[in-house]
Amino acid sequence: MEITFLQNIWFILVGVLLIGYAILDGFDLGVGILQFFTKKNEDRRVLINSIAPFWDGNEVWLLxxxxxxxxxxPHVYATVFSGFYLAIMLLLVGLIFRAVCMEFRGQVESDAWREFWDKAFNFSSFLIALLLGVALGNIYTGIPLGEDMNYTGSFFTLLRPMPLLIGVTGLMMLVMQGALYLNIKTEGELQERAIKWSMASYKLFVVVLILTTAxxxxxxxNNFQIFLSRWGAYPVxxxxxxxxxxxxxxxxxxxxxxxxMASSVIIAAMFMVVALTIYPNLVVDSNDKFSMAINEISASEYTLKSMLIIALIGMPIVLAYTxxxxxxxxxxxxxxxHSY
Incomplete structure (x- = not known):
């Protein structure tokens, strides 16, 4: 088994794992944001309990x-996690705080107590969704890298116009995903509102998507031209x-x-747009000098082969359990x- 084949397989597998996370944790982040627009405690509980059995399992895909x-x-891991350090810390705080909010909101019989934790839950969901979108935007756009493969920008370098636009697009995409999920899980008056949310978020997503695409x-x-030159661009x-x-x-x-499911397909397709644009790189240097191509920065052939065997055994188990x-x-x- 040639190392080039293994490198490409792992490029695809990492992408599949991130797509799985975006689709699955995407809907519960969307639900967390939409809970902000509910007033009744019972409705808020319904929204939280719609994702309660799944949210922690969904985050396993990110891990x-x-x-x-x-x-x-490993070099990509080191570059991204050190370069995005502050953003990743904010993401981790959001993920941790979000879980705490779900557990704590019902511990005290107080409207003010529940209101505080609900708002914290809404904000942390919003923050996570936005940060993930901006991170994807930076991977798509590229980040400044040095010859030693270290990130040479600052936190504010990550907040350039294009990554921010992609971040907002991703945010609206996940809100739509959450609203469409609630159509399945709710009933009665709350479902009617969820339907309105889904159509409103759909329209906003389309508007933002058109703006971002333009x-x-x-x-x-350069990214635009690269993407259109790929064989898979037009099918996507x-x-x-x-x-x-x-x-x-x-x-x-x-x-x-x-x-x-159609919304989930859109999420997967958006990741494919990024993958087709940056391939064979995993991290693109915005200065176009030190991009990190998979054939230059992968682990050894033995490591990739061993991991593939483990993945072929483990992934079916994870999928079956999910x-x-x-x-x-x-x-x-x-x-x-027993509900939250």
Whole structure:
């Protein structure tokens, strides 16, 4: 098994893990943001309990993606995690605080107490979604690297216009994902509101997506040309357009799971846009001098091969467990004495 083949396989697998995280944790981040727009405690509890069985398992995909990156492409792991240090710390604080909010909100019978933890839950969900989008934007746009593969910018370098635009696009995409998920899990008056949220977030996402797409050739002309030159570019664009077109129709017809799956396809396709643009690099140098190509910075052939064997054994187990959990907790949310 040639090392080039293994390097490409692990480029794909890291991407698959990140896509899995974005789709699965994406909807519960979206739900966390949308909870801000509810007033009744019962409605807020329904939203929290719609994601309660899944949120921690969803985050495993992010941990696994980080672990795979560390083992397969250690130089990339070192560069990204050191360069994005402050952003990653904010992300970790958000992830930790979000879990604390869910556990603490019901510990005291006080409206003020619940209100504080609910708002903290909303803000941490918003922060995580935005940070993830901006991080993806920086991977797409490129970051300044030195000859030693170290990040040479500052925290504010990460907040350039294009990464911020992509961050806002990602934020709206996850809000839409969360709203479409709530269409499946809620009923009655709350479901009617979730349907309105899904259509409103869909429209906002489309507007932001059009704006971001229009700015790509202006702010990152080279990336735009590279993407269009890839053989998979036009199929990916077609998939995004079809998925965008079917979501309103599915929602109108009450095919909420279909709408959710179409949104998930859009998320996966967005990652494919980034992958097609940056390949064969994992981290692009914005100065176009020291980009980190997979054939130059991967682990050894033995490491990649050993990890692939482990992945082939472990991934089916993870997928089976995930499918089982979602099957067990399918259906509408019903509150009881054990609910949050």
């Amino acid at each position: 696994t993606g980080g672990g795979a990156l560390f083992a397969a492409f 700015m790509v050739p202006v702010l990152t002309e 664009i077609l998939v995004i357009l079809i998925s965008l077109l079917v979501i309103p129709s599915f929602v109108k017809k009450g095919k909420y799971f279909g709408a959710f 499918a089982y959990i979602y099957r067990v907790f399918k259906g509408k949310v019903k509150l009881d004495e």
